[in-house]
Every structure is written in structure tokens, then in C-alpha cells.
Amino acid sequence: MRTPLCLLLVILGSTGGEVAVTHAMKQIGEVHNFSPRALLVFLIRALKQKWFWAGLGLLALGFFSLLTLLTWADVSLVIPATALSFVVGGLAAKLFLGERLVPMRWAGIALVSIGVALVAMG
Amino acid sequence: MPVRSALQIKTLVLLVPIVVFASAGNVLLGKGMKQIGEARAWSPPALAALFERAFSSPWVWLGIGSLLIFLASFMLVLSWADYSFVAPAAAVSYALAPLLSHWWLGEVVTPVRWVGVAVICLGVALITRTPARTTGFE
Numbered sequence: 033m034r035t036p037l038c039l040l041l042v043i044l045g046s047t048g049g050e051v052a053v054t055h056a057m058k059q060i061g062e063v064h065n066f067s068p069r070a071l072l073v074f075l076i077r078a079l080k081q082k083w084f085w086a087g088l089g090l091l092a093l094g095f096f097s098l099l100t101l102l103t104w105a106d107v108s109l110v111i112p113a114t115a116l117s118f119v120v121g122g123l124a125a126k127l128f129l130g131e132r133l134v135p136m137r138w139a140g141i142a143l144v145s146i147g148v149a150l151v152a153m154g
Numbered sequence: 155m156p157v158r159s160a161l162q163i164k165t166l167v168l169l170v171p172i173v174v175f176a177s178a179g180n181v182l183l184g185k186g187m188k189q190i191g192e193a194r195a196w197s198p199p200a201l202a203a204l205f206e207r208a209f210s211s212p213w214v215w216l217g218i219g220s221l222l223i224f225l226a227s228f229m230l231v232l233s234w235a236d237y238s239f240v241a242p243a244a245a246v247s248y249a250l251a252p253l254l255s256h257w258w259l260g261e262v263v264t265p266v267r268w269v270g271v272a273v274i275c276l277g278v279a280l281i282t283r284t285p286a287r288t289t290g291f292e
Contacts, residue, residue, distance in 0.1 A: 053229065054237040058290065062234035071230070078229055118242045125238035132288040133238055136280050143277025144242040150270030151248050154263075 038101040039113050045094025046114070047121045051128055052087030058129070059083065111152030115145045161234065165286040168231040169243055172224055177250040179220030181258060186213030235286045243281045249274040 060077050063070070078084050101110055122141045125131040133141075190207045194200075208214050231240055249271040255261040 050241060051237060054232045057229055057232040060233050063230055071226075074230065074233070075226065118245065121241050122238045125236060129237055130289050131236045131238050134284050137238060137242075137284040140277040140280035140284070141238070141242045143273050143280065144245045145277075147270045147272070147274030147277055148245055148248045150273060151252060151267050152270075154266030154268075154270055 035101070035105055038097055038105075039110070041097035042094050042101060042110075042114055043117045043120055045090050045092075045097055047094075047117045047124055049087045049090030049092075049094055050121065051124045052083050052090060054087075054125075054129060056081035056083035056087060108153055112149035115148035115152065118145045118148070159285075162286050165231060165235045165239065166282060168227055168235075169240070169246075171227040172231065172240075172244050173247045173250060175220045175224035175227065176244065176247040177254055179217045179224055180247075180251060181217075181254050182213050182220060183217030184255075185259065186211040186217055189213065236288055239281060239284065239286050243278050245274060246278045249278075 056078065059081055060074065063074055098110070098114075118141050122133055122138065126133055187208065190204065190211060228240070228244070252261075252263045252267050252271060256263050
């Protein structure tokens with residue numbers, strides 16, 4: 033029971049964290065200027081976003097859940113399972129970020145998930 | 155071949171540092187941690203000693219530096235591009251990882267892994283042919 037529960041925390045933490053960080057970056061808006069000064073201004077604005085810190089907290093939760101899981105579970109089981117996070121990420125992007133996922137993108141996401149699982153298991 | 159917009163090209167260009175620094179960061183961290191040796195004891199003093207050795211390794215610091223550059227590039231690209239575009243496209247680093255560890259660390263790559271590398275590349279090729287941004291045009 034503890035393995036699926038911990039795995040759920042890994043996937044929700046990492047995916048939820050990245051979705052929250054994405055939301056924060058979309059609040060800042062598209063970066064057009066790539067001078068060092070403009071990039072610094074961008075980073076400072078990013079660090080002021082509440083959603084950025086929420087995302088960072090979730091990413092930390094996912095990371096430490098992964099470390100905990102790896103103390104008893106085998107890497108060859110854990111990484112293929114986390115490959116599912118690309119599918120979960122696609123669903124979350126559609127639901128929470130309003131992204132429109134065309135069939136070709138879903139097909140790509142499915143292939144990436146399968147490929148990452150194969151690389152981890154091989 | 156669809157005509158690629160400026161936004162699409164900008165996104166693909168930013169994927170390069172994302173992929174390079176994510177892969178390099180993981181390989182460097184792996185190299186550093188392997189030199190430190192396997193953790194055999196989990197008591198707080200043993201873990202403290204492990205952390206001390208980890209943070210005295212130049213490979214670990216190079217790895218952390220690489221991962222910070224990765225994170226900054228990732229945040230930058232997400233200021234305009236879809237998460238559902240960037241995250242799976244950046245997974246090409248999972249295909250690069252076996253290649254880099256094969257070249258740098260001399261690790262053996264199994265046939266199943268090579269198939270995985272090919273499947274990831276195919277998936278990423280499909281994703282990069284979809285529009286990089288589908289929100290925020292209103």
C-alpha cells in the first residue's frame with residue numbers, strides 16, 4: 033500500500049509543481065528580450081510569484097517522496113511508473129492551464145511515456 | 155513540412171539548453187555521487203558525513219550548477235510556451251542520458267534501451283510539429 037501511495041505523491045508533486053511553476057511564468061508573460069539585465073529582471077519577477085513558490089514546494093515534495101520510495105522500491109519499477117507523469121501532465125495542462133492538446137501532441141506524449149519506461153527498464 | 159513561426163523556433167532553441175543542462179547535470183551528479191561511494195549507514199551522523207563529502211566534490215557542484223541553468227531555461231520557455239509541449243519535448247534528455255553515460259562513463263546500453271531512445275525521439279518529433287503555444291491569445 034505504501035508503494036502506490038508514495039508513487040502518487042511523486043507524480044502529483046512533480047507534475048503539480050511544474051504546472052504551478054508554468055502558471056506563475058504565464059503571469060509574467062512572454063519574454064522577448066534576452067539581454068542579461070532583462071533575464072535578471074525576469075528571474076526576480078519569477079521569485080515574487082506566489083505560484084512559483086507553491087510549485088517549488090510541490091516539486092520538493094515530489095523529490096523527497098522519490099528519495100523515500102527509492103529506499104525500498106527498485107529503480108526499474110519506480111522510473112517506468114513516473115513516466116506516466118507525462119500523461120498526467122498533459123491532462124493537468126488541459127484542465128488547469130487551458131492548453132489545447134491536438135491528437136498529434138497526445139500521440140507524442142504517449143510515445144515519450146513508453147520510451148522513457150523502456151529506457152528505464154532496459 | 156509546416157512553416158515554423160518565430161515562437162516555434164524560439165521554443166525549440168530554448169529546448170537546447172534545457173536538454174543539455176538537464177542531461178549534463180544528472181550525469182555530473184551521478185559521477186560525483188559514485189566517486190563518493192554507496193551510502194551504507196542511514197544514521198544522522200553518517201548522512202551528515204555523506205552530505206559533507208558530496209558537497210566537497212567539484213562534480214556535484216558542477217551538476218548543481220547545470221541543474222540551476224536548466225531550471226532557469228525551463229522557467230523562461232514556460233513564460234510563453236505550453237507546458238504540455240515543453241515537458242514531453244524536454245524528455246529527449248531521457249534519450250540523451252543513455253548516450254552520454256555510454257560515451258562518458260562507458261556504461262553498456264541494452265537493446266531495450268536503444269528501442270526506448272528511438273521511441274522517445276519519435277514522440278518528441280511529433281510534439282515539436284504541434285503549435286508550441288495554444289493559450290493567451292485572447
